[in-house]
Amino acid sequence: MSLSPIIPILLVPVGSAALLALLPGYRLTARLNVLASVLTFLAAVALFVLPRPEPGNYLLVDDLNIVFIVLNCFVGLTAALFSAGYIGHEIETGRLTPVYVRFYHAMYQLMMFGMNLALLSNNIGLMWVAIELATLTTVLMVGIYRTHEALEAAWKYFILGSVGIALALFGTILVYVAAQPVLGDGTPSMVWTRLVAGAPRFDPALLNLAFVFLLLGYGTKVGLVPLHAWLPDAHAEGPTPISAVLSGLLLNVALYAVLRFKMLVAAQPEALAPGPLMIGMGLVSLIFAGFMLYRRRDVKRFFAYSSIEHMGIITFAFGMGGPLANFAGLLHMVMHSLTKSAIFFGVGNAAQVKGTQKFAEIRGLSQSHPALGWGLALGILAIAGMPPFGVFLSEFLIVTSTFARTPALALLLVFGLLLAFGALLLRLTSLVFGPPEGSEHPARAAPVALYLHMAIVLTAGLYLPGPVEHWFQNVARLLG
Amino acid sequence: MERMAFDTAHLLAGGLVLVSFMMIYQDRLQALLNTFTLHAVVLSGAVAWQAWTQAAGHLYVTAAIALIFKAIIIPSALTRIVQRLGIHREVEQVVGTGLTMLTGMGLVALSIVLMLHVTSKATAFAREDLAFALSVVLLGLLMMVTRRNAVSQVVGFMSLENGLILAAAGARGMPLVVEISVAFSILVAFIVIGIFLFRIRERFDTVDVRALDSFRGERR
């Protein structure tokens, strides 16, 4: 375990968080933030190359989490890059003071630590702690502008999040109670790898109960309807890099936790099949978010609802299960992370250029800011499920595989997808096309991160490299 | 001895549920705070008893935290807030007490029915005490939902959390219980500080939607 890249993945963020909290100066801290993210990312990539460590009582690297770690560190890196320019602008306009920026950067790394820890943990208790850590740091970041709205959003997030925390903990305790007679007292009954192995002998009723609490507890973080209420406001009022990370990563991490427990429950054949619950919540999220999209006036809140919609799709896919749907769900998670964070990068730029987040005041971007406008258009089309982007691939697989098995569900799914598509296109038309409105100053930062993400999403839609595909297949089989 | 240990634990857990009902019944803030203090004391006793029967030393810490923090510090802090805001007499329920009580009984029944499904493979604790813990959790949630005032919602949240601690303490050999109780105490402290700092009196339940409308720009 000594040479393992796990250590830098966890320690670099923690260390830099401490350092960043101490250092003054925006330029230095921004660069340091990027540097730390680069290091973490490199360490994450090294996970692929170096032999994997044996799963311990606390940490684990397996097929399921490795790609999420890499994805997490990658988006963390691009978001840090984007954030450097973004925060610079915020300082110039006086929305953030240097003290808060220092705090922001420290929190950023702490949040990355929390998410990485959650992904790496092999212990359901540790996972709980890590996810709560990540949540609390994001709460603080959402409120960082200290405006009335931001505080309110943070407060809402905090309260709803706390209840979610409590429910998830109760679920965790229930899992322990179920495991304890089989695996014995103490830590072994909380180690995920052992839990999965022992699950067939657990009490099914306790597992059922545990799964309900975990689904609702972590589902609050995922933003599943009707537990989603914090999500749109938190996205809309926080700094845009955080919105990107929230949508792109934190939701994924929470969903990852749900997946882990789904595997656990699925391992006990007598327990309630977790599928229908997830399918139900997924569909409700998808369709509800689809409707909510139509009345949005705030750009970021709009895309926050779109995240809810996509979390619904993914939850649905995992609920359906089977190699095809699981594959599609995993792919969709990755594609959604990349695309949605790219969109937030674009939206953040646009909002800074135009000085507003209102749809009505951002128009005709392709005319006034071609690079930004077209990039955003690509992102929105991609998230709407248009080929040749990767989201299309996953949606194609989800819809076709579902329709062959349960047509009625697929029809609902398609209805939700089309609903959201209509809203996305409506907004795309007004954002990107038409005569420009508002400021036409050139954008401060070139949308490099946006195009980088889109390039990956595009490539994935056309060509998945063999190893990646094998990995996905493997995990899809694991998920059952 | 085994029987006695079990019965006492059972009694304390049942007592916690009872106190939860008492809290739901209260319609004055000050009385609610007082009842909550009782809740915390009972919890502390239950945890301490578990510590003794399981011979788990760390649980005494949890019991102590429950006693000091929840039975003493938080209630007194909240009392100050209540008095400063001048709302100690507020009657602030959304639905009538009777209905709430009925719902609460339904929730307890639900918890028991759920636990009946648990097979005999699980320990007796799992079958019985978990039902109480679940009841306390649900009753806490019910309290959060049926009260308008931020302070009583905090109390609801804390009683919910007490249910968690009860469950965690009852789970034989569960690690991290102390850490969890500390973490939750910090969380609660944050909430209380939040209420204190932002003077959130009604923010939990802003009835006046126009106040939201003014900045959110979302409503037609």
Added chain:
Amino acid sequence: MALITGFAIQGLQMLLVLALAPGLVGLVRRIKARLMRRPGPPIRQPYRDLLRLMRKEVVLAENASWLFRATPYLVFAASWVAAALVPTFATGLQFSWTADLIAIVALLGSARFFLALAGMDVGTSFGGIGSSREMMFASMAEPAMLLTVFALSLVAGSTQLSTVVQVLHGPPGVGLRVSLGMALVSLVIVAIAENGRIPVDNPATHLELTMVHEAMVLEYSGRHLAMIELAAALKLLLYVSLIACLFVPWGIAREGDPPVALALGIGTYLLKLALGGAALAVFEASIAKMRVFRVPDYLGVALMLGLLGTLLLFVSRAL
């Protein structure tokens, strides 16, 4: 030898229809005048008109285009070719296989299409009104005509006019059928509309807002007008011949019949033409022209009859 006779008969037919067409118009006018107690022009008057028109100078509107000048010849040619393909006194015409009944209808459609375009070429309001109404009538009449064609073709199992006539003529013949009756009525209605006769249009008027065909060709003069008049006469002849050969096919010579049969065929054909012209005159004299927007109803009847005729074929077979 057969080839030469074939060509000869085809040539004879072409000349015959060309020669007879103005005569038919003259006959109708004459009978109509007589029915109205007027002496009326002699039957040969249309020939004289045509010759006169051909010798007259053309007065062309200043902005008329080449299309305006080419149209009369095109219309004439299309009408003549179409008329030449309808069996008049003999079936098995040499070139009957170049176009079947559907194509003949469509050829007339082409002629009308160009005429309507020519009506709009000069850019006058009368031309527009004529073209617009002509196309409206056509858009009802053509499907009615085609439905009639369907009914006949379904009975005969062919759209080839010669074959259809042979099948209808027999032996063994097809007997009396409701469908055929409906088809006849429908075809007559269409024929009246297509030729711009009363009650759809009045070929004798000018300067009236209700005129259709005449408004369309208002700007034509001299030899152009002659071509158009001749084409109109040919079209009338075509419809009369068509009705005659389909519904009263007796006397038509068959392929390979001796010359006597041909002579007999010509004789009966002339008789049929005369009767047809007389019937038309009587009909026209006894009815008033209808309002323009009533015409669709009138043509709708034809459409319905055509459809019913077609559908009844199957019903009666199924019964």
Added chain:
Amino acid sequence: MIEAAAIATLGLFLLSPLAIALRGRASVSGLIYALSILPCLGLVGVGLMGLGDRHSSAMVLPVGLPWIGAHLRLDALTDFFLLVVGIGGAATSLYAIGYGRHEEEPGRVLPFYPGFLGAMALVVLADDAFTFLVAWEVMSLLSWALVMAHHREAEVRAAGLIYLIMAAFGTMALVLAFGLLAGSGGDYAFAAIRSLPRSMPVSIAVAFLVLVGAGSKAGVVPLHLWLPRAHPAAPSHVSALMSGVMTKVAIYAFLRVVFDLIGPLPWMVSPVLILTGVATAVLGIVNAAVADDMKKILAYSTIENVGVIFAAIGLAQAFRADDMPTAAALALSAALFHVFNHMAFKSLLFMSSGAVLTATGRRDLDGLGGLIRRMPVTSFLTLIGVVAISALPPLNGFASEWMVFQTVLQSPQLPQLGLEMLVPAAGGMLALAAALAAAAFVRFYGLGFLGRGRSAEASNAREVDRYMLAAMGGLAALCVLAGLVPALVLDRLAPVVEALTRSRLPVQSAEPWLTVVPVAVARSTYNPLLVCLFIAATASAAAWVVHRAGTRALRRAPAWDCGFPDPSPLTQYGAGSFAQPLRRVLGGVLLRAREEVEMPPPGATVPARHRVIQHDLIWEWAYLPLARGILKVATEANRLQFLTIRRYLAFVMGTLVSLLLVLSIWR
């Protein structure tokens, strides 16, 4: 062969990044369009050779869906549609060399144009569901981007919005169809799909879904609403491609699934197809007959032609299901022939409306007129297109329409009485559509090109450049050629028809004088070549005789017009007045058309006003309520955005309790 097709397609796709890289340069427009011609010609070559030697070839590329890769394959059907795409694409690209110079924002057209062509070719080449759908959707997406080229106009944006939403709807229908076809096994290759057994209900469902999916792209009623909005909104060469080629690609998709992938299909499907086709044809052309915008007329007429094609396909399906392969072959030949013809004349007409737009800046019939004198070549070529589209002999539109009617007359052999009666009735409706098409295009040509110019722009129009004329000339030549010697085209279609129906027409080119003999000489024959020769000979003979025997004298004078003094071109019949009879007769029901006259009292100096009020009933009865319903639900749901935290907590608790209840009941 397949390699050549793949390379040509790839070449088209690669031109898009090139256009982005070279953006802003003066010559880039001509370069990109010129370069687009070559791959299109390549596709034409592949198609022609493929139809000649009947070998199918396939390849698999390691892209696309990971575990099956991207399958591409050439067979007869693909060859034919590649030919259609190639010809349409080459002609349009040639045209665009000239037309593109007048584009205000070439940066919004050039990057998408070659990719659009490539996507259409790829749809036809694809041999697995995923590649097919990706290509299909990319085709939609790029054409949408092209429609949005003139995005500053609100109308264009609305058109784009409706277009892409309906495209997504159609694609979803196709996705579902392929989901049913492929089952849950995950093998989406067409070869695997073909070999899967499936039950009749599944087959019927697939056919229905494909009708919705492909039909919405082709413009089948009631899914056609985007078409008359989007096609006119695009730059004209793109309109030509969308109407002339993209709708054909949609028909390809339908044929590929229904006649190839599904396998046997019961006859019950065919009445639906026939009725849809007929309704599409009639409704489309009625709208065309009353529309005022040149490109809108053309777009509606596209709907009509698609209806005709679908009706013919429906007939083919009826005959196929009833085991009458010869009749099915005839029907399918008619459909495919019409596909080809429509590609030629509709592209031609859109190009000519583009030429008019370039020359005058207008496309409303009430602002045009007299172009036959200002733009003689364009006008002549347009005349050919107009005659062709009106289904008049001797051009190609009639040839295929004639074949459709011949198919209709095969109906007595059908065993189902209902179908037997439906078919001739449908034939009558198709005849109505054809006659209305003639009326609509008399109006189109008469108002647009004849008469006197109704605006200064029209009166001062100048002939367009040689590239545009050459492209239009080529297509016009194609119309004439296919019209005069349909036998040659029909023989090329034989392998396609044979592949889909296991039967074919008799070899046409062996008949004397290249006569078309669909079934037997005694049954029906048509020889446009001779008819045309006769007419030409007769017309010239008549002219000769008249000029010799009569007089050649000619005098130019002001128009007579019954002696009516007519100083202003505005007194000519206009678009509204020309449409009035048809609007009254048919529009009263189908369009709810009403006329309102505002007559001022005697002595008042205000002008009298006449207004026409028309309704698009499908739009108002189906689409608007749907949109309103969604917005209403959205508004209701939106209340949930403004609740208090307590209420949100109540949701959490409600969910928890209800799930717990489920748990307590479960088992």
